[in-house]
Amino acid sequence: xxxxxxxxxxxxxxxxxxxxxxxxxxxxxxxxxxKPTIDYTSATFKTTKVVIGQSSENSPTGNLLxxxxxxxxxxxxxxxxxxxxxxxxxxxxxEYGATDWLGFGxxxxxxxxxxxxxxxxxxxRQSTGARRMPITMTIFGSTxxxxxxxxxPTRTNYxxxxxxxxxxxxxxxxxxxxxxxxxxxxxxxxxxxxSYNDHNNIFSLGAAGRFKxxxxxxxxxxxxxxxxxxxxxxxAYSSFSAGVDIETGGHVFQIxxxxxMGENMESIxxxxxxxxxxxxxxxxxxxxxxxxxxxxKEYRKKxx
Numbered sequence: 565x566x567x568x569x570x571x572x573x574x575x576x577x578x579x580x581x582x583x584x585x586x587x588x589x590x591x592x593x594x595x596x597x598x599k600p601t602i603d604y605t606s607a608t609f610k611t612t613k614v615v616i617g618q619s620s621e622n623s624p625t626g627n628l629l630x631x632x633x634x635x636x637x638x639x640x641x642x643x644x645x646x647x648x649x650x651x652x653x654x655x656x657x658x659e660y661g662a663t664d665w666l667g668f669g670x671x672x673x674x675x676x677x678x679x680x681x682x683x684x685x686x687x688x689r690q691s692t693g694a695r696r697m698p699i700t701m702t703i704f705g706s707t708x709x710x711x712x713x714x715x716x717p718t719r720t721n722y723x724x725x726x727x728x729x730x731x732x733x734x735x736x737x738x739x740x741x742x743x744x745x746x747x748x749x750x751x752x753x754x755x756x757x758x759s760y761n762d763h764n765n766i767f768s769l770g771a772a773g774r775f776k777x778x779x780x781x782x783x784x785x786x787x788x789x790x791x792x793x794x795x796x797x798x799x800a801y802s803s804f805s806a807g808v809d810i811e812t813g814g815h816v817f818q819i820x821x822x823x824x825m826g827e828n829m830e831s832i833x834x835x836x837x838x839x840x841x842x843x844x845x846x847x848x849x850x851x852x853x854x855x856x857x858x859x860x861k862e863y864r865k866k867x868x
Contacts, residue, residue, distance in 0.1 A: 600694030608690070608700060608738040608746075611816045611852050612659055612667075614772040614786045615805035616824060616832060620702040620736035620746055622659075622667030622684050626858030629659040629669075632851045633827045640843030648847060655827040660857070665689070673827050680828045682706035690738060704732040708830045725756035730829035732770070744774040750788065752833045759797040766794050768802075768833045780811040784818070788833060795834060803836045818850040 609619035612629065623629040637651030645651060652674075659669035665686040672679055688701040708728050714721045729752065736746035748770035757764055772786035785806040794800075807820025823844050824836040838844020 602691050602695045603693045605690035605692075605700065605738050608736050608744045609774055609784075610782060610809050610811060611818070611850070612669075612684075613818070613850060614746070614774065615784050615807050615818065615820045616822055616827060616848070616850075617770060617772065617786050617788065617803075617805070618684070618702075618704050618732060618734060618748070618829065619772070620686075620700045620734045622665075622686065622702075623661035623669075623854065625661045625664050626856060627661050628855045628857050629661075630853050630855065631655075631657045631659065631671075633657070633848070634850075635822075635825055635827065635846045635848040637846065638838060638843070639845045639847065653825060653827065671828065673831075675826060675831065676710040676712045678708050678710045678828065678831070680706055680708040680830075690736075698737060700734075700736045700738075702732075702734040702736070704730075704734060704829075706730045706829055708828055722756075727755050728830040728834075729753045730833070732829070742776040746770075746772050748772070748788075750829065750833060752830050754830075754834065757795075757797075761796045763794040766834055767791050774809070782809045783807075784809055784820075788836075790833065790836070799837045800834065801836050801839050803832050804840060814854055816850075816852045818852075820848055820850075821845050822848060 609621050611619065612621050612623060612631070613619055616633070633655040635653045637645055637648030639648050641648050641651065655671050655673040657669055657671035659667060661667045666683070668681070668683040670679070670681045683705055685703045686700065687703055688697055688699060690700045691697045706729065708730070709726050711726070730750065732748045732750045734746055734748045736744065738744045750768040750770055752766040752768070754764050754766065768788045768790050770786060770788040772784070774782050774784045776782045788803040790800060790802045801823065803822065803824040805820050805822035805824065807818055810817045823838045823840050823846070824832045825846055826832045826835050
């Protein structure tokens with residue numbers, strides 16, 4: 565039996581197909597006019613410190629980060645000191661994200677009553693899409709001033725003798741959702757050194773990594789190699805730290821072990837006098853809390 569298709573059905577099918585083709589052409593023209601998007605990588609590290617050293621991250625834009633850094637004494641200090649629990653140094657710090665590329669902060673450390681201030685600039689941001697950038701590069705600079713009693717009363721107490729500086733170029737990359745790595749060439753300048761044989765300009769090379777084991781937990785480690793023959797009058801070793809990050813809502817809790825008693829970059833690089841092999845290991849933790857000072861524009865537009 566021969567099947568005949570009514571003429572109006574054929575006409576209807578032709579009109580519908582033409583309409584679909586026209587819509588596809590129109591969408592293609594609209595997509596062509598759309599501005600290509602850039603997808604920036606976020607949370608390469610969970611907070612502004614990998615362990616005790618700086619990470620490539622800043623506090624989010626418009627947010628104030630309050631961080632408490634706490635070191636107990638050395639584990640090999642014996643039972644009399646409860647293996648370090650009777651000793652402690654603390655740093656209280658505030659960090660603010662001025663923009664998505666600029667952050668700055670201040671802190672007070674009980675080790676030698678040291679004040680410090682710093683700035684961090686993201687010169688490059690890892691991204692995909694319209695702009696492909698394989699790395700994040702952050703430039704860090706800080707100044708520290710210790711305010712304890714002058715150690716040598718026979719020498720003139722110049723204020724500048726209390727000042728030291730540190731700078732870093734931090735190059736980081738996030739590999740997928742779990743692994744992040746960074747390297748950090750570091751330069752420290754000490755205005756006053758213990759002897760003429762010690763260098764005022766100290767160079768170190770840092771390397772750090774983060775491995776995410778669950779949605780809120782990661783394992784972090786960092787190592788700062790101190791190039792030899794720069795500090796000779798006092799023991800000075802490379803700094804190695806390892807710890808665990810735990811995120812709990814607005815807080816990030818970091819617990820770690822390190823051979824560095826210092827809590828700013830100048831002291832971490834130049835005043836690490838103990839080694840892991842001799843038991844000069846310090847238990848410590850960081851607690852950071854973020855407070856919103858200025859709401860993002862997108863959030864304000866929604867009337868929140």
